[in-house]
Amino acid sequence: MSESKSESLFDKIGGEAAVDAAVELFYRKVLADHRINRFFDNTNMEEQAAKQKAFLTMAFGGPNNYSGQDMREGHAHLVKRGLDDSHFDAVMEHLEATLVELNVPADLIAEVAAIAESTRADVLGK
Amino acid sequence: MTNLKIGENTYTCDSEETVLDSLLRQDVDISYACKKGTCHSCMVRCIDGQPPVESQGDLKDTLKSQNYFLACLCIPNLDMTIRLPEQSELYSEGKVVANEMLNRNTILLIVECRDILEYKAGQFVNLQRQDGLTRSYSIANTPQQSKTLEFHIRRLPGGQFSEWVHDQLKVGDTVAVSEPKGHCFYIPERKEQGILLVGTGSGLAPLVGILTDALEHGHSGPIHLFHGSREKEDLYRVDEMRALSEKHPNFSYTPCISGVDVPSGFKKGRANTVALETISDLKGWRVFLCGHPNMISEMKTQVFLKGVSIADIYTDAFLVSTET
Ligand code: HEM
Numbered sequence: 001m002s003e004s005k006s007e008s009l010f011d012k013i014g015g016e017a018a019v020d021a022a023v024e025l026f027y028r029k030v031l032a033d034h035r036i037n038r039f040f041d042n043t044n045m046e047e048q049a050a051k052q053k054a055f056l057t058m059a060f061g062g063p064n065n066y067s068g069q070d071m072r073e074g075h076a077h078l079v080k081r082g083l084d085d086s087h088f089d090a091v092m093e094h095l096e097a098t099l100v101e102l103n104v105p106a107d108l109i110a111e112v113a114a115i116a117e118s119t120r121a122d123v124l125g126k
Numbered sequence: 127m128t129n130l131k132i133g134e135n136t137y138t139c140d141s142e143e144t145v146l147d148s149l150l151r152q153d154v155d156i157s158y159a160c161k162k163g164t165c166h167s168c169m170v171r172c173i174d175g176q177p178p179v180e181s182q183g184d185l186k187d188t189l190k191s192q193n194y195f196l197a198c199l200c201i202p203n204l205d206m207t208i209r210l211p212e213q214s215e216l217y218s219e220g221k222v223v224a225n226e227m228l229n230r231n232t233i234l235l236i237v238e239c240r241d242i243l244e245y246k247a248g249q250f251v252n253l254q255r256q257d258g259l260t261r262s263y264s265i266a267n268t269p270q271q272s273k274t275l276e277f278h279i280r281r282l283p284g285g286q287f288s289e290w291v292h293d294q295l296k297v298g299d300t301v302a303v304s305e306p307k308g309h310c311f312y313i314p315e316r317k318e319q320g321i322l323l324v325g326t327g328s329g330l331a332p333l334v335g336i337l338t339d340a341l342e343h344g345h346s347g348p349i350h351l352f353h354g355s356r357e358k359e360d361l362y363r364v365d366e367m368r369a370l371s372e373k374h375p376n377f378s379y380t381p382c383i384s385g386v387d388v389p390s391g392f393k394k395g396r397a398n399t400v401a402l403e404t405i406s407d408l409k410g411w412r413v414f415l416c417g418h419p420n421m422i423s424e425m426k427t428q429v430f431l432k433g434v435s436i437a438d439i440y441t442d443a444f445l446v447s448t449e450t
Contacts, residue, residue: 020184024435032431042427049436050164 009061009111013104019056022098027052029094036090039078059095059116071122079125088120131207139202145170145181146197156210161198168197174207186437188309217254220303222295223274228362232280232328233292234266238273239303245269247335248311248414250442252304253277253287261287264332264416264442265306268339275303278331278362310414310440312336314343320411323351324401324425327360329417332442334363336414341374349374350405354382354397358389380404398425402432409433412440419443 014021027049031037040048058064066074075083095116099109120126130137130145132154139148146168149156158168163183172193181200182190220239228234237253245251247268254260267276282288295301310332321340323333330353340349355361367379380400381392388394395403398421405411413429415422422441429439 024430028431028433031427043423045426045430045436045439047165050160053164 009108009115010057010063013060013099013108013112015062016057018102018104019053019060019062021102022056023049023053025101026056026094026098029097030091033090033094036087039081039083039087056095059112061111061115068119068122071119072125075123076125083124085120085124088124092116128202129205130202131205132210142201144198145200145202145206145208149197154210156197158198163196163199166196169194170197170211171195171209172206173209175204177206178203184437186309186440187313187315188311188440191313192309215252215304217252217302217304220253220275220301222297222299222301224297225291225295228278230359232278232360232362235277235279235291235295237275237277237301237303239275242269242273242275245275245306246311247339248332248440248442249306249308250310250332251275251306254302254304255287255290256302259287259290262307264310264335266331266335268335268342271342276331276335278328280328308442310336310416310442312339312343312345314345316347316412317343317345318347320347320405320408321345321349322401322405322408322411322413322429323349324354324397324413324415324417324421325352326354326397326417326421327444329353329442329444330363332416333414337370337377341370341377346376349377350380350401351378352380352382352397352401352404354384354395354400356383356385357387358383358392396421398428401425402428407433410435412438414440414442416442417444 030040031042042048054064058066092113096109096113099112127141128139130139130148137148137152137154139145146156146158146161156168156170159165160167166185169185172195176193177195177200181195183196183199185194185196218240220237222235223238224234224236226234245265247265250262250264252260252262263277263279265275266278267274269275279288279291281292323337325333333351333353337349337351351367353361353367361381364381371377371379382395382397382400383392384396393400408429409432411434413434415425422443426439426441430436
């Protein structure tokens with residue numbers, strides 16, 4: 001495999017357009033999943049979709065300003081409500097399924113999964 | 127450098143500066159949050175022309191067509207006159223030209239007023255009594271055609287404004303009418319798209335307006351209207367809607383009753399539930415939901431799960447009485 005320095009993971013997936021395409025697919029899966037949908041307040045869907053967009057941009061290796069500390073604080077209220085590894089695994093499942101649906105090549109999906117996985121300890125407040 | 131005009135004041139905007147940064151620098155009180163086009167907190171309107179396309183981000187088509195834009199994404203290339211959401215609204219004098227009961231608790235009010243071409247079926251206005259008492263009502267007709275505004279006003283027990291309209295307001299009286307508001311209306315694009323209209327009670331008002339507008343524009347995709355209430359006596363325009371569906375093969379109408387007594391010709395159940403049972407795949411549809419706030423929030427999620435894009439869901443929640 002040849003390493004291209006100029007093109008980032010985010011660009012290879014398709015940049016912001018890819019995030020836009022993914023956000024509704026992903027959010028639909030999450031809302032339909034009884035294991036985790038109670039964590040996602042659906043009173044303001046536009047706002048929630050914007051947050052999912054931030055999540056996907058980050059997972060796709062795109063520009064973002066979130067630190068590990070931000071992830072910890074941002075999900076602390078969910079950890080209090082019982083967020084654990086099983087929920088994290090469910091989100092990983094939906095993330096990967098979304099990318100498969102968008103025909104993203106397997107090696108890129110693996111890279112995205114690795115980025116998301118790297119936040120596990122922070123998201124779960126461990 | 128460009129100039130930004132807001133009301134009586136003019137502000138300067140540097141060449142690389144966004145409208146938001148310029149206004150904040152000059153101490154204008156404008157709401158904002160993310161500064162990158164996602165949260166829509168800083169949405170304002172350009173009232174003397176079109177804003178730059180990129181400043182409209184992912185706003186709904188109906189907002190784009192009214193020249194709304196996001197101040198945080200806008201680097202102006204021309205001078206602009208801007209309206210902030212907080213600015214006090216303009217009223218014009220309306221004259222009541224007709225009023226008649228639509229059913230046992232809802233009255234049809236027809237009002238003549240200035241600048242009628244500005245108003246779109248499905249948008250809402252504030253109506254104001256002389257003493258300042260104000261309520262919002264949706265536009266139930268296509269004002270461009272009739273040169274009047276129609277409202278369906280339901281009597282809410284103890285509701286000061288609706289009781290005044292029902293008991294005292296007469297033909298020939300005046301009522302102040304605000305500028306049109308809201309983005310729940312029909313845009314004559316993607317005419318082959320399916321349109322789902324779901325309303326409860328007087329939530330039929332904006333839907334009838336939107337329906338009329340769509341049919342007048344020759345919308346060719348299927349249009350389904352589901353109107354619901356608890357009892358038959360609280361539905362209205364049933365015969366007119368049936369006649370309209372005979373005339374337009376792409377339009378179908380389903381009156382729904384959630385109570386126990388369901389005569390033939392009506393579907394049993396809540397309008398939103400019946401709609402979901404009737405149409406299995408809503409992928410690519412445009413959806414309008416008007417009426418009870420609980421129905422709207424529940425249905426919004428359901429249609430999204432059935433494939434409707436968030437940008438294609440238009441809603442208008444109504445104030446409701448204790449009994450629904
Ligand atoms: C897989 C790793 C994850 C990453 C990288 C991630 C990232 C993010 C980001 C960037 C935001 C937006 C924060 C903001 O700007 O407000 C967010 C919000 C959110 N995340 Fe996560 N997240 C992850 C896992 C999860 C999991 C497992 C759940 C629950 C099952 C979850 C539930 C939420 C919710 C509900 C919000 C919105 C918070 C609110 O409404 O206050 N996230 N996440």
